[in-house]
Amino acid sequence: MILTILGWIVFGLIVGFIARALVPGKDNIGILATIGLGILGSVVGGLVFSLFSGRIELSNPLGWIGSIIFAIILLVIYNKVSGRKKLQR
Template identity: 65%
Template sequence: MIGTIIGWLVLGLVAGFIARAVVPGKDDIGILRTILLGVAGSFVGGLLASIFTGWDGFQPTGWIGSIIGAIVLLVVYNKVTGRKKVRR
């Protein structure tokens, strides 16, 4: 049980950190939001995988799916909140 929770936290931290590094611009979110971004990204990655591959249901994915899902969530978050506008 504790090992599972620690695993989710580590997965969330790494996936969220990679997503923040890939999406251009500065993100002013702390470590807790980075972890939540990565964990939520895992579920979004599972949802996207089920749509495109026909997997059953809404489930978490591995590292690659988590990172892709976190990137998608971060881009959507930035668009909805109006953060990271491109200067011209």
């Protein structure tokens, strides 16, 4: 049980960090928000993209891609709603 929770935290951190790296500009969110972003993106995106392949498992590449894409979408929505990040023109 503890290893599962720790695994989700590490996975969320990795996915959240990748999403923050791919969205242009500086994000002023902390590590806990990054982990939450990654976990939420992983749950939603991983499930949606895994359903396309018919396999729901951690090693499914579509699940990883879906996790990152949905984490990026959530980060962009968060930035728009909170007004924390403005793109420079």
